[in-house]
Ligand code: SF4
């Protein structure tokens with residue numbers, strides 16, 4: 001199934017939303033203090049990080065570890081009406097609010113997409129596809145209520161799916177150990 005929403009971050013197409021949206025209390029490995037909606041003191045007005053290569057050394061290692069899984073560019077592209085170049089768009093409050101809302105959905109979408117490489121049995125694959133579709137549909141409506149509505153069911157379904165996969169892997173390992181014991 002082709003993916004309709006990318007879950008790989010593309011910072012060049014984003015208004016540096018992660019550098020603005022979060023309060024520093026929610027940013028581990030962030031050596032500054034700021035409120036949600038306030039730009040990081042290391043962010044240049046053009047939307048680039050002024051200490052990019054030195055973040056670890058200066059106490060901003062959390063920024064290196066952080067990944068929005070595509071939420072940043074998705075929201076920037078959806079809500080940017082300025083005609084500005086991608087990556088030069090200024091984060092608006094509407095973008096920040098939307099980013100904070102959709103970010104958990106991108107985490108779930110990423111987890112569901114990752115399972116595509118696992119050669120799941122057909123019934124599990126069909127559940128996986130249904131989770132991906134529900135998340136993508138909600139995100140593509142652009143309606144915050146739709147995103148909120150889908151989060152809990154998608155999370156529960158994904159947890160079940162990962163548990164089923166883990167059980168299947170354990171059985172597979174057991175069978176392979178038994179086979180190994182028989183022939184070895
Ligand atoms: S929000 Fe995501 S895409 Fe935007 S700058 Fe941060 S990591 Fe990059």
Ligand code: SF4
Pocket residue numbers: 018019020040041042043044048049050051052055060063
């Ligand atoms: S240190 Fe750089 S990457 Fe980290 S939040 Fe500030 S501007 Fe963004």
